[in-house]
Amino acid sequence: MVGPNGEQVGIVRIEDALRLAQEADLDLVEVAPQARPPVCKLMDYGKYKYESAQKARESRRNQVLTVIKEQKLRPKIDSHDYETKKRNVVRFLEHGNKVKVTIMFRGREQSRPELGFRLLQRLADDVAELGVIESSPKQDGRNMIMVLAPHKNAKPRAKATTPDAPDAPDPE
Incomplete structure (x- = not known):
């Protein structure tokens, strides 16, 4: 088990881990179910989900769409x-x-x-x-x-805009 601050607590029975989580007002989250024994962590699960969603959104924003x-x-x-x-x-x-x-x-x-x-x-x-x-x-x-x-170093050129008609001189 891993504590709320990232410190190693060691191997703990499930009942004791749940009691520690309840006392700290945190959630007991299984982070590595395939490991022997499974690794659990005391954390605020809502905050964890929010932060992982923010990271995913940020990585999508930095992604370049190739056409x-x-x-x-x-x-x-x-x-x-x-x-x-x-x-x-x-x-x-x-x-x-x-x-x-x-x-x-x-x-x-x-x-x-x-x-x-x-x-x-x-x-x-x-x-x-x-x-x-x-x-x-x-x-x-x-x-x-x-x-x-x-070319890699070439910057994509923006679409050209037409000048507005009011700025043009009057033909009169």
Whole structure:
């Protein structure tokens, strides 16, 4: 048994432990039921539950939620379409999100996975200043997948706000 101040009391019969708890106006809580003999502690159980809930809430607050955005491409993508998709990947990385880039192969395109690999490498090189390859390109059935992650030291950029109209000069 462990006393209310954390001191070791020793092995005590259950009846004596309950009597000590009642005298100290505390609860007898079993903290290690698998131990031989089981370990019990004299404590205020309500206070213990409250403090453990506070610790759990604090750890949830410090937890970072990772968001994975996905961008799908085709191996024979037009240059303008590629630039649009690349702009989306850049925006996702700037906001601190991971990006899963998927290349979808159809029909005979499946026999040319090097086209998809080259396209993914080109995209990774184009966004190298914003993110790094977290998982290298892998063929997964009809798809080839690569995951890009933002740089560790890069701070996520907040969404841009538009200036208010009253501050703008009047056209009159």
